[in-house]
Amino acid sequence: MQYIWQKEDWPNFTWDESRIAPLLTRARQSIGYVLGLMDALGFRTQEEAELDALTNTIDNSGQIEGENLGTEAIRSSVATRLGIEIGGLLPADRHIEGVVAMMLDATKKCQEPLTDERLFGWQATLFPTGRSGLGKIRTGAYRDDSEGPMRVISGPMGREKIHYEAPKAQQIPFEMTQFLSWFNGDGDSIMKSAIAHFWFVTIHPFDDGNGRIARAIADMALARADGSPMRFYSITAEIRKERAKYYEILEQTQKGDLDLTDWIVWYLDCLERALEQAKESVQLTRKRADFWLKANELDLNVRQKKMIRMLLDGFEGNLTTSKWATICACSQDTASRDISALQDAGLLVKGPAGGRSTRYELVI
Numbered sequence: 001m002q003y004i005w006q007k008e009d010w011p012n013f014t015w016d017e018s019r020i021a022p023l024l025t026r027a028r029q030s031i032g033y034v035l036g037l038m039d040a041l042g043f044r045t046q047e048e049a050e051l052d053a054l055t056n057t058i059d060n061s062g063q064i065e066g067e068n069l070g071t072e073a074i075r076s077s078v079a080t081r082l083g084i085e086i087g088g089l090l091p092a093d094r095h096i097e098g099v100v101a102m103m104l105d106a107t108k109k110c111q112e113p114l115t116d117e118r119l120f121g122w123q124a125t126l127f128p129t130g131r132s133g134l135g136k137i138r139t140g141a142y143r144d145d146s147e148g149p150m151r152v153i154s155g156p157m158g159r160e161k162i163h164y165e166a167p168k169a170q171q172i173p174f175e176m177t178q179f180l181s182w183f184n185g186d187g188d189s190i191m192k193s194a195i196a197h198f199w200f201v202t203i204h205p206f207d208d209g210n211g212r213i214a215r216a217i218a219d220m221a222l223a224r225a226d227g228s229p230m231r232f233y234s235i236t237a238e239i240r241k242e243r244a245k246y247y248e249i250l251e252q253t254q255k256g257d258l259d260l261t262d263w264i265v266w267y268l269d270c271l272e273r274a275l276e277q278a279k280e281s282v283q284l285t286r287k288r289a290d291f292w293l294k295a296n297e298l299d300l301n302v303r304q305k306k307m308i309r310m311l312l313d314g315f316e317g318n319l320t321t322s323k324w325a326t327i328c329a330c331s332q333d334t335a336s337r338d339i340s341a342l343q344d345a346g347l348l349v350k351g352p353a354g355g356r357s358t359r360y361e362l363v364i
Contacts, residue, residue: 004254005167005202011178013195016261020191023268027190030275031226037282038232045289046230047084049282053231054078054107058099060240061215069096078104098125099212106216107231110223113184116142116176119205119213126209137207142176145169150204152251163251166204175203183217189225193218193235194267195260202254215239222271233278238270287364288312291347298345303328304338308347311362318351318359 004010038046055075062069073093077100079085102122112118124140131137143150150166167175183196197218204210215236223229239246245266253263295308307324317323324335339360342348351359 001165001255003165004256004258005175007258009258011199011258013199013258013260015259015264019261020264020268023265023272024188024190027268027271027275028225030272030279034232034275034278034282035226035228037279037286038230041282041286041289045285046232047082049232049285050230051075051078051082051084052281053234053278054082054100054103057215057219057231057234057236058103060234060237061212062099064215064236064240064243064246065211069099074100094128095126098128101125102213102216103219106220107223108229110220110229114180114217114220116180119176122213122216123206123209126212132208139207142172142205143169143207150207152204163247164204164254166202172203172205176205179203183221189221190268190271191264193221193225193271194264196221197267198250198253198260198263201250232282233274235267235271235274238274238277242270291362291364295345295347298347301338303330303334304342307338308342308362312364319361320359 038049041049055071055078058074058078059069059071073096077096081100081104102125105118105122120140127137127139130139138144138146145168149168151162152164152166153160153162155161179196179199182199183192197214200217201210201214206213218235219231222235223231249263249266253260291308291312295305300308303324306328307319310327311319321332321335321339324330324339325332328335328338330338339348343350343360347363348360349363351361
């Protein structure tokens with residue numbers, strides 16, 4: 001088996017411009033549209049949108065690797081580092097703090113050059129104990145292959161399947177010099193995001209953390225493409241939804257020739273879906289902001305504010321008078337008065353069913 005990095009012209013990648021160009025044009029238009037929507041929102045709302053996007057990205061990047069870091073702990077860590085005040089902050093362990101620190105360094109300092117030392121810092125902060133699971137790994141430096149060649153393997157012991165074998169350790173300094181020179185040079189940043197993701201994970205320069213770092217580098221390039229260090233969408237979340245396809249197309253491309261067309265098309269399709277999701281999220285955020293502007297003109301009590309927040313955050317099931325009374329620890333009569341006042345204000349409306357099945361919905 002000959003891998004892509006063993007080809008004579010590596011890493012002189014090619015692609016079919018006729019297939020790529022329309023996707024790039026659409027991506028640029030969608031990015032502009034999302035950024036335009038965000039500009040129309042207040043700073044506080046922008047902060048909340050960025051908090052959601054970064055939390056989503058970090059959470060899903062871990063899940064791609066089969067690791068559940070805990071959404072609320074990630075959110076707390078991101079909020080603390082961004083200086084955003086949110087209720088119910090949770091303590092985060094060193095591992096989560098490291099992942100968050102890497103992502104914020106990549107995006108907030110997206111215009112700064114990417115260097116060996118910067119990558120060493122990212123990888124070291126991902127593994128603060130110097131271990132991955134039960135095994136000790138090399139951190140803050142490129143791998144040395146002391147345990148054998150770097151391979152991507154699946155299957156039970158004795159019946160392993162080798163999906164990919166990376167360049168030998170002694171090649172890494174040269175490989176990374178080429179990669180970093182290209183990444184820090186001129187070129188379309190959206191294309192750089194797609195190619196850098198593939199190129200870095202193909203070199204696989206570290207003992208562990210290569211996938212998460214590759215996705216951070218890709219987000220760094222997208223932040224440059226946006227012309228903004230604030231993140232309002234998550235391509236990683238879309239990649240996680242197609243995790244099986246992600247690994248399949250990586251393996252397919254790593255075992256192919258130097259034509260990256262299929263990989264780039266797949267990646268840009270994920271980006272477009274991420275941007276469409278962002279459009280919907282931003283539009284919903286604007287509706288919520290407009291809703292609160294109207295609600296804040298009223299003299300709402302604590303119970304009403306609590307229930308409105310729950311409904312806006314995605315209340316599970318149907319809201320009834322009984323549920324209101326239970327959640328707010330009040331009587332049925334008090335719940336009915338709270339609901340009637342919100343109906344009179346035009347903030348709440350009855351659902352189609354009546355009687356004991358009567359449910360209420362926000363007018364948003």
